[in-house]
Amino acid sequence: xxxxxxxxxxxxxxxxxxxxxxxxxxxxxxxxxxxxxxxxxxxxxxxxxxxxxxxxxxxxxxxxxxxxxxxxxxxxxxxxxxxxxxxxxxxxxxxxxxxxxxxxxxxxxxxxxxxxxxxxxxxxxxxxxxxxxxxxxxxxxxxxxxxxxxxxxxxxxxxxxxxxxxxxxxxxxxxxxxxxxxxxxxxxxxxxxxxxxxxxxxxxxxxxxxxxxxxxxxxxxxxxxxxxxxxxxxxxxxxxxxxxxxxxxxxxxxxxxxxxxxxxxxxxxxxxxxxxxxxxxxxxxxxxxxxxxxxxxxxxxxxxxxxxxxxxxxxxxxxxxxxxxxxxxxxxxxxxxxxxxxxxxxxxxxxxxxxxxxx
Amino acid sequence: xxxxxxxxxxxxxxxxxxxxxxxxxxxxxxxxxxxxxxxxxxxxxxxxxxxxxxxxxxxxxxxxxxxxxxxxxxxxxxxxxxxxxxxxxxxxxxxxxxxxxxxxxxxxxxxxxxxxxxxxxxxxxxxxxxxxxxxxxxxxxxxxxxxxxxxxxxxxxxxxxxxxxxxxxxxxxxxxxxxxxxxxxxxxxxxxxxxxxxxxxxxxxxxxxxxxxxxxxxxxxxxxxxxxxxxxxxxxxxxxxxxxxxxxxxxxxxxxxxxxxxxxxxxxxxxxxxxxxxxxxxxxxxxxxxxxxxxxxxxxxxxxxxxxxxxxxxxxxxxxxxxxxxxxxxxxxxxxxxxxxxxxxxxxxxxxxxxxxxx
Numbered sequence: 001x002x003x004x005x006x007x008x009x010x011x012x013x014x015x016x017x018x019x020x021x022x023x024x025x026x027x028x029x030x031x032x033x034x035x036x037x038x039x040x041x042x043x044x045x046x047x048x049x050x051x052x053x054x055x056x057x058x059x060x061x062x063x064x065x066x067x068x069x070x071x072x073x074x075x076x077x078x079x080x081x082x083x084x085x086x087x088x089x090x091x092x093x094x095x096x097x098x099x100x101x102x103x104x105x106x107x108x109x110x111x112x113x114x115x116x117x118x119x120x121x122x123x124x125x126x127x128x129x130x131x132x133x134x135x136x137x138x139x140x141x142x143x144x145x146x147x148x149x150x151x152x153x154x155x156x157x158x159x160x161x162x163x164x165x166x167x168x169x170x171x172x173x174x175x176x177x178x179x180x181x182x183x184x185x186x187x188x189x190x191x192x193x194x195x196x197x198x199x200x201x202x203x204x205x206x207x208x209x210x211x212x213x214x215x216x217x218x219x220x221x222x223x224x225x226x227x228x229x230x231x232x233x234x235x236x237x238x239x240x241x242x243x244x245x246x247x248x249x250x251x252x253x254x255x256x257x258x259x260x261x262x263x264x265x266x267x268x269x270x271x272x273x274x275x276x277x278x279x280x281x282x283x284x285x286x287x288x289x290x291x292x293x294x295x296x297x298x299x300x301x302x303x304x305x306x307x308x309x310x311x312x313x314x315x316x317x318x319x320x321x322x323x324x325x326x327x328x329x330x331x332x333x334x335x336x337x338x339x340x341x342x343x344x345x346x347x348x349x350x351x352x353x354x355x356x357x358x359x
Numbered sequence: 360x361x362x363x364x365x366x367x368x369x370x371x372x373x374x375x376x377x378x379x380x381x382x383x384x385x386x387x388x389x390x391x392x393x394x395x396x397x398x399x400x401x402x403x404x405x406x407x408x409x410x411x412x413x414x415x416x417x418x419x420x421x422x423x424x425x426x427x428x429x430x431x432x433x434x435x436x437x438x439x440x441x442x443x444x445x446x447x448x449x450x451x452x453x454x455x456x457x458x459x460x461x462x463x464x465x466x467x468x469x470x471x472x473x474x475x476x477x478x479x480x481x482x483x484x485x486x487x488x489x490x491x492x493x494x495x496x497x498x499x500x501x502x503x504x505x506x507x508x509x510x511x512x513x514x515x516x517x518x519x520x521x522x523x524x525x526x527x528x529x530x531x532x533x534x535x536x537x538x539x540x541x542x543x544x545x546x547x548x549x550x551x552x553x554x555x556x557x558x559x560x561x562x563x564x565x566x567x568x569x570x571x572x573x574x575x576x577x578x579x580x581x582x583x584x585x586x587x588x589x590x591x592x593x594x595x596x597x598x599x600x601x602x603x604x605x606x607x608x609x610x611x612x613x614x615x616x617x618x619x620x621x622x623x624x625x626x627x628x629x630x631x632x633x634x635x636x637x638x639x640x641x642x643x644x645x646x647x648x649x650x651x652x653x654x655x656x657x658x659x660x661x662x663x664x665x666x667x668x669x670x671x672x673x674x675x676x677x678x679x680x681x682x683x684x685x686x687x688x689x690x691x692x693x694x695x696x697x698x699x700x701x702x703x704x705x706x707x708x709x710x711x712x713x714x715x716x717x718x
Contacts, residue, residue: 311707320679348670
């Protein structure tokens with residue numbers, strides 16, 4: 001106890017503890033140095049063009065970031081990669097859960113790398129933002145392919161909207177192509193609008209089906225069959241072979257009901273067993289035939305141009321809506337206008353006018 | 360000829376001809392007076408509430424005008440009519456050309472006015488802006504109904520976009536209801552997206568079909584059957600009766616493939632002959648049953664609220680796009696960005712960003 005006179009203020013502070021000297025200064029320096037070692041745009045572009053998968057992954061992380069500095073960098077990288085992209089076939093694969101998408105893609109991917117192809121597998125799954133990654137999230141589902149030097153697997157980006165998720169995947173395609181991947185596979189699940197998004201970024205759209213019980217045509221989301229360039233009936237093995245053949249006949253008939261495609265391609269129905277590695281070569285030969293015939297009639301190029309155009313307009317419209325609904329005044333008043341409109345105390349058109357005035 | 364010295368300038372003007380005095384001053388006054396006699400908002404609203412079809416027509420003309428003063432007046436009229444609207448059943452009718460829509464609507468309308476109903480027939484046909492009026496344009500097609508005191512027929516508004524045409528029709532519904540019309544029939548043709556627009560403004564959606572040759576399900580636009588609350592097979596008379604019955608069976612089976620509607624209403628298939636006035640009463644009884652059951656389970660009200668909400672958001676999004684694409688800078692640069700995007704010299708997302716900066 002101190003015996004000194006104690007006119008101490010309530011604000012008195014104890015002396016601080018002096019800096020302990022067991023922090024290694026060299027470690028701090030090294031951490032700071034590594035921190036600064038974020039690769040530059042040029043470094044990443046160079047890496048991608050040198051077919052370096054680590055650089056590719058890092059660039060994709062920038063594309064998927066929410067940080068505006070990262071996004072500006074991503075835009076630059078994409079622009080620099082663009083002249084080196086486009087030389088690939090882009091294949092969309094959809095099918096309801098349980099149809100065996102992962103097994104099929106693994107067998108298909110391994111078959112292609114066996115042919116000397118370089119295969120990138122991407123995914124569009126907006127639900128992954130809620131469930132924190134569902135499809136492709138678990139890389140162990142494609143154990144063999146993930147170890148393959150000539151394959152690159154990236155799970156779905158997460159995001160608030162399908163539009164955002166799809167945009168990120170579409171930009172990732174450009175990066176993968178510039179990195180030398182000549183076959184891009186984009187997986188999606190048979191729910192919501194994600195098929196439409198994937199369909200609008202691929203050359204060839206493949207619907208994976210099972211020879212299921214009951215009416216084959218029942219339960220297929222209308223519109224998806226219309227988009228398909230091929231229906232592959234999976235799990236055509238063992239006891240299933242006969243049922244798969246029957247399903248094939250039924251789907252063939254169903255496809256006849258649709259008007260001819262702009263590609264002049266007649267959609268095919270094939271059976272396959274990803275588990276038994278059967279029919280995979282047929283699928284690839286069919287895709288090669290598609291590429292040949294659509295390159296010959298110029299549809300391949302025209303279609304990609306149309307898709308680019310579509311994505312430009314789509315992005316603009318999404319941004320316009322985003323900016324509107326995130327305007328602070330609109331946010332404040334939207335609900336009361338919605339309520340008034342629902343209850344017919346204001347007409348929808350007048351309410352819209354009032355809200356637009358807030359911009 | 361004048362003999363005066365002639366230092367006349369080249370700018371010399373001949374004397375004007377004096378005002379002839381054979382224009383009747385009273386006529387001029389009368390024309391000016393009539394011109395000023397444009398009815399006020401209050402006069403039009405009062406007329407509409409007094410069930411005056413002339414006032415109704417004039418108000419609709421304001422809704423359809425492109426003049427901003429007229430449109431401001433229209434908005435006021437609609438707001439004042441709103442509390443008196445909503446007490447009706449709104450029925451959408453679609454079907455491809457040749458299916459007998461006019462004949463059906465005439466028979467249906469006459470049947471309803473015979474029951475003491477007041478029937479307004481409107482149309483949504485965006486193609487009419489090109490062809491200058493197709494459906495309902497020729498009122499002689501519904502000769503009897505048009506003379507009926509308790510019926511009101513208005514052809515489709517014209518406009519550059521389906522959105523614009525649909526908006527005008529939707530506002531017209533409010534005016535018709537305030538004018539005492541308790542049954543609103545909205546006709547559309549089986550082309551383009553107009554069905555979706557009509558579906559989103561009616562309580563009950565009816566698809567008119569023929570017992571045609573060949574496969575009944577072929578050629579039906581996917582999505583329309585899904586929207587239908589009823590399919591009416593028209594021209595079920597003479598030699599057609601048996602075929603109509605067969606078509607009925609086939610459609611019934613097709614309807615089973617769809618998931619249950621939020622209204623809990625099971626879509627019906629009935630046969631009718633508008634020409635022979637057969638089955639019209641069945642159609643109306645079915646609609647009455649629909650109204651009863653959806654009022655009981657509260658779907659009727661909820662659905663109208665949802666539609667109001669939808670139209671508010673839809674209008675906002677259309678306006679945002681309209682404002683963007685009509686911005687002079689955007690107009691100037693859009694094409695070159697579209698070209699660059701199509702040819703992959705800029706990515707769609709970067710192009711979108713650059714264009715959005717112009718706003």
